[in-house]
Amino acid sequence: MFTPGSQMSPFDINMAADAGYQVLAPCCGVTLAAVTGLTQDTIFSRSPKGLARTGIFIGGRDALLAADMLDRAKAAMVPPFRVGLMADPSGAYTTAAAMVACVEAALLRGGSAGGLAGRRVVVLGGTGPVGRIAGVIAAQAGAQVALSSRNGIDAAGEAAQQTGARFGVALEGVSGGDREAVLRSIAEADVVLACAAAGVQVVDAEALAQARALKVAADVNAVPPSGIAGIGVMDDAVPIAGRDGAVGIGALAIGNVKYQTQQQLLRRLHEAATPEVLGFAEAFAVAREHLRQRAGA
Known part of the structure; x- marks a missing residue:
């Protein structure tokens, strides 16, 4: 979990735990320049098959910086060493x-x-x-x-x-x-x-x-x-x-739709067979689908 802030949000930590992640490692004070190195430390720590158990979550309180960090982390991947990525700074995207x-x-x-x-x-x-x-x-x-x-x-x-x-x-x-x-x-x-x-x-x-x-x-x-x-x-x-x-x-x-959206995205990140990159566009698609399903229930 990367954040430019001094601490990772307890909300996001709890949400990730509820989505099935067992080990949560907040990295605080992360700058944009540091994202490439931290991402590569993450991906080279396991075999490509073992990386299915790993994901990177980007938090903070700056919506534009989070998007830049997400892009930087994506660019740092070295196939076949890849992990899923998700950004949701201060819950803003969801x-x-x-x-x-x-x-x-x-x-x-x-x-x-x-x-x-x-x-x-x-x-x-x-x-x-x-x-x-x-x-x-x-x-x-x-x-x-x-x-x-x-x-x-x-x-x-x-x-x-x-x-x-x-x-x-x-x-x-x-x-x-x-x-x-x-x-x-x-x-x-x-x-x-x-x-x-x-x-x-x-x-x-x-x-x-x-x-x-x-x-x-x-x-x-x-x-x-x-x-x-x-x-x-x-x-x-x-x-x-x-x-x-x-x-x-x-x-x-x-807030109810936001909770369901973030939880679904975190589970998707955790369970995906192929690593995904999840930002606010994916969050909007999930929220829309949640409301469509609710309306049809």
């Missing part, structure tokens, strides 16, 4: 995948045949790891995506440019620096994703009422107060009071 998949499912159930395609999506807290990756996944699904920052348009624009360039999508930056800026940004949004810090309400009831085009609002904040007023943590596409046709998705509804 959380973002679960969030966007839940929104897409709600749009489809609501009669939006194209799902996210062509929809205006505003990500509040869009400069954080979950916000950035949720924006990328939504853009890859055909949405028009704006990342918002409470630090203003410059911070939002920089995050949108960096993230869009890294993953090959078009992202816009919008200001969330004050209440009026948030109001302007969500006024014509079809989808609002609240990815701000825990315990911070970014959309109050009055602001939500002014989002005229709103179809789905989703919030990953499980710490009171809710990130979006009126959305309960257990809400799963529940109609928003006073908003005809708009539904809300709460943190624990998203």
Whole structure:
């Protein structure tokens, strides 16, 4: 388990243990430059057949750095010495995948045949790891995506440019620096994703009422107060009071899908006959399939 941080997340350690890994070896303070050497130390420690018992998990809190570390580890493989790789920095990849998949499912159930395609999506807290990756996944699904920052348009624009360039999508930056800026940004949004810090309400009831085009609002904040007023943590596409046709998705509804997604990916990494590379695209595919199966149950 590689992390650039000073410690590996206990959440990820527990998830890996539950997925079947028996020996968990956190490597902390890992730089991008160190990934090649650590990866090759890993792959050359066993025979190619024995490497089926080994995988590398990349954590941390930087969504872009994790993607770079994943690419660096993949490039360090020397066939036939290969192991499975998975990145999920601060849970951002699986959380973002679960969030966007839940929104897409709600749009489809609501009669939006194209799902996210062509929809205006505003990500509040869009400069954080979950916000950035949720924006990328939504853009890859055909949405028009704006990342918002409470630090203003410059911070939002920089995050949108960096993230869009890294993953090959078009992202816009919008200001969330004050209440009026948030109001302007969500006024014509079809989808609002609240990815701000825990315990911070970014959309109050009055602001939500002014989002005229709103179809789905989703919030990953499980710490009171809710990130979006009126959305309960257990809400799963529940109609928003006073908003005809708009539904809300709460943190624990998203969290359940996130948990299932991360667990499935870790098991896949553990059990695959051929080593795989698992990032947020694979997480989104798993989350989508989980929701499809649940809907058909």
